[in-house]
Amino acid sequence: MADAVEPLKARRIYLLLRERILNGELEPGSRLPGELSIAAEYGLSRVTVRRALDTLANDGLIDRRPGSGTFVREGNSVQPIVADLSNVLSHLVEMGRRTGVRLLSFAYVNPPESVAASLGLEPGERTQRSIRVRLIDGAPFSYLVTHVPERIGVTYSEADLASMPLLGLLERSGIMVEEASQSIGATLAGPDVAEALGLEIGSPLLSLTRVVWDPSGQGVEHLHALYRPDRYSFHMDLVRTGAVGARRWNPVVKPVIAGPETHKRKTKGPESSKPKSRPVRVSNQRRTST
Amino acid sequence: MADAVEPLKARRIYLLLRERILNGELEPGSRLPGELSIAAEYGLSRVTVRRALDTLANDGLIDRRPGSGTFVREGNSVQPIVADLSNVLSHLVEMGRRTGVRLLSFAYVNPPESVAASLGLEPGERTQRSIRVRLIDGAPFSYLVTHVPERIGVTYSEADLASMPLLGLLERSGIMVEEASQSIGATLAGPDVAEALGLEIGSPLLSLTRVVWDPSGQGVEHLHALYRPDRYSFHMDLVRTGAVGARRWNPVVKPVIAGPETHKRKTKGPESSKPKSRPVRVSNQRRTST
DNA sequence: GATACCTGTCTACCTTATAAGACATTTCCC
DNA sequence: GGGAAATGTCTTATAAGGTAGACAGGTATC
Numbered sequence: 215m216a217d218a219v220e221p222l223k224a225r226r227i228y229l230l231l232r233e234r235i236l237n238g239e240l241e242p243g244s245r246l247p248g249e250l251s252i253a254a255e256y257g258l259s260r261v262t263v264r265r266a267l268d269t270l271a272n273d274g275l276i277d278r279r280p281g282s283g284t285f286v287r288e289g290n291s292v293q294p295i296v297a298d299l300s301n302v303l304s305h306l307v308e309m310g311r312r313t314g315v316r317l318l319s320f321a322y323v324n325p326p327e328s329v330a331a332s333l334g335l336e337p338g339e340r341t342q343r344s345i346r347v348r349l350i351d352g353a354p355f356s357y358l359v360t361h362v363p364e365r366i367g368v369t370y371s372e373a374d375l376a377s378m379p380l381l382g383l384l385e386r387s388g389i390m391v392e393e394a395s396q397s398i399g400a401t402l403a404g405p406d407v408a409e410a411l412g413l414e415i416g417s418p419l420l421s422l423t424r425v426v427w428d429p430s431g432q433g434v435e436h437l438h439a440l441y442r443p444d445r446y447s448f449h450m451d452l453v454r455t456g457a458v459g460a461r462r463w464n465p466v467v468k469p470v471i472a473g474p475e476t477h478k479r480k481t482k483g484p485e486s487s488k489p490k491s492r493p494v495r496v497s498n499q500r501r502t503s504t
Numbered sequence: 505m506a507d508a509v510e511p512l513k514a515r516r517i518y519l520l521l522r523e524r525i526l527n528g529e530l531e532p533g534s535r536l537p538g539e540l541s542i543a544a545e546y547g548l549s550r551v552t553v554r555r556a557l558d559t560l561a562n563d564g565l566i567d568r569r570p571g572s573g574t575f576v577r578e579g580n581s582v583q584p585i586v587a588d589l590s591n592v593l594s595h596l597v598e599m600g601r602r603t604g605v606r607l608l609s610f611a612y613v614n615p616p617e618s619v620a621a622s623l624g625l626e627p628g629e630r631t632q633r634s635i636r637v638r639l640i641d642g643a644p645f646s647y648l649v650t651h652v653p654e655r656i657g658v659t660y661s662e663a664d665l666a667s668m669p670l671l672g673l674l675e676r677s678g679i680m681v682e683e684a685s686q687s688i689g690a691t692l693a694g695p696d697v698a699e700a701l702g703l704e705i706g707s708p709l710l711s712l713t714r715v716v717w718d719p720s721g722q723g724v725e726h727l728h729a730l731y732r733p734d735r736y737s738f739h740m741d742l743v744r745t746g747a748v749g750a751r752r753w754n755p756v757v758k759p760v761i762a763g764p765e766t767h768k769r770k771t772k773g774p775e776s777s778k779p780k781s782r783p784v785r786v787s788n789q790r791r792t793s794t
Numbered sequence: 795g796a797t798a799c800c801t802g803t804c805t806a807c808c809t810t811a812t813a814a815g816a817c818a819t820t821t822c823c824c
Numbered sequence: 825g826g827g828a829a830a831t832g833t834c835t836t837a838t839a840a841g842g843t844a845g846a847c848a849g850g851t852a853t854c
Contacts, residue, residue, distance in 0.1 A: 405546055448687060571801065
């Protein structure tokens with residue numbers, strides 16, 4: 215991974231062009247302006263532009279044909295895995311994709327103040343902290359840091375955690391998991407995360423922070439998850455509800471269906487096709503996977 | 505904004521450390537590792553680390569005490585605005601915060617293929633593309649690129665768009681807005697977006713792509729939104745539903761209530777407080793704001 | 795008070811990025 | 825066939841970023 219970190223200016227146009235290619239603004243198969251044109255447009259030298267194009271070519275995003283021009287390669291929009299808003303990776307099982315987990319760390323620690331506060335811990339109360347990486351088809355896509363109050367954490371072992379979803383373990387232990395609250399943001403990859411996810415330091419990441427409570431309002435789990443946006447994104451369908459003047463979007467609540475049902479609907483903006491049917495997503499899930 | 509463009513590596517740790525400070529991972533008042541430690545950790549020279557710290561100090565995020573260390577300054581964790589998953593900025597009005605819009609661009613264009621496809625346009629059909637920046641209390645937090653089929657776009661003017669939400673205009677024009685589908689990811693800021701949002705190139709951004717359809721399944725709006733994660737994040741409450749073995753999270757569907765109701769509940773993981781009451785969020789909204 | 799560790803500052807040196815060209819070669823189109 | 829325009833591949837020169845190390849002075853701890 216991490217082929218040659220381009221310097222400042224070259225990186226800028228690289229990122230710029232990359233964006234425009236990935237989000238479809240520069241259409242697949244179309245020709246870019248000549249290197250000199252681009253250089254002029256951005257006030258750079260041709261060498262610099264060239265370096266950016268080199269990287270793009272290396273990424274497989276463009277084709278360069280001497281004498282002819284530089285072209286956006288087709289079929290490049292790598293569709294990320296899709297999770298619906300409840301963070302369930304549907305389809306994975308049905309698609310026959312192998313998922314895996316790597317347990318990077320497992321320890322009892324004094325949690326950061328923010329974690330302690332959100333879990334509602336007593337001062338000095340310790341937590342079990344685990345760091346896991348989830349893989350799909352061998353490729354890492356998420357980096358999960360969970361904190362569980364010590365008294366709850368002791369109900370399962372390190373080996374359990376390496377093989378089963380945390381929520382499953384909690385429920386197995388008799389913990390009632392009822393409510394949660396989560397927020398989604400974005401950050402940059404630090405050294406350890408970058409390493410674990412096979413990224414360069416400074417790559418963009420989707421971040422999700424979720425706090426889970428039992429019915430009594432006692433904090434049970436604090437999850438901080440980081441996702442590679444090129445391999446994972448959140449998706450949700452919405453319907454417009456409410457009276458005129460107070461109309462708003464509401465999520466479509468998806469029923470859980472038992473039988474297999476292949477649902478074909480593109481997700482990320484690019485390449486979505488026009489929906490003939492209503493955008494109600496029916497998915498069957500076997501397993502919750504954060 | 506953007507004082508002195510630091511070079512590549514220096515900027516990276518700057519952005520990284522900045523992230524970790526702003527989201528509370530590095531707790532206010534705590535001491536950072538020594539400059540040499542940081543340098544070692546990231547594989548950089550001390551000078552480079554120093555440049556990053558200089559910038560942080562300049563931002564007022566850290567205090568450097570010679571002989572003692574470098575400390576995270578207090579009171580810096582700016583809580584982002586919170587939108588629930590339907591992307592409504594609740595609370596804004598009640599909190600008396602001023603929102604604004606800047607219309608950066610307004611034109612009829614040939615849309616990127618991806619946009620055309622997701623809207624279900626005929627080949628060659630044009631769209632009205634607008635680029636807007638939304639502000640809160642004068643500070644920009646989102647960068648919105650919308651595509652609307654030309655025949656629909658003509659029902660309102662540039663001035664309309666600069667002052668009213670797009671969905672409102674569409675509904676005023678008699679368009680039935682019923683269904684939408686959106687996905688959330690993350691990217692880095694390119695030059696124009698960075699400029700518009702007052703960020704440095706390479707800052708992390710939340711990205712949202714939403715396609716809106718009318719009841720017939722005809723595409724009505726394609727929105728590509730980029731948010732500053734330090735000023736804006738998505739939040740949602742979840743409840744655990746379903747039978748044992750197929751349990752999953754479902755969003756809490758929030759009723760729309762008329763009266764004012766100040767709801768105190770922190771959002772981003774850091775600094776959340778323990779919920780005494782059930783995590784059902786009651787919010788009153790006046791206006792949809794993307 | 796001695797010691798370890800921290801930031802502040804400076805110097806010298808190396809590596810890399812960028813700029814500005816020149817020139818060859820290929821492709822496409824008239 | 826000829827010419828325009830594109831990429832590929834070199835130069836040479838300048839600017840900027842980054843590294844390594846030394847040293848001064850402050851602060852905390854034992």
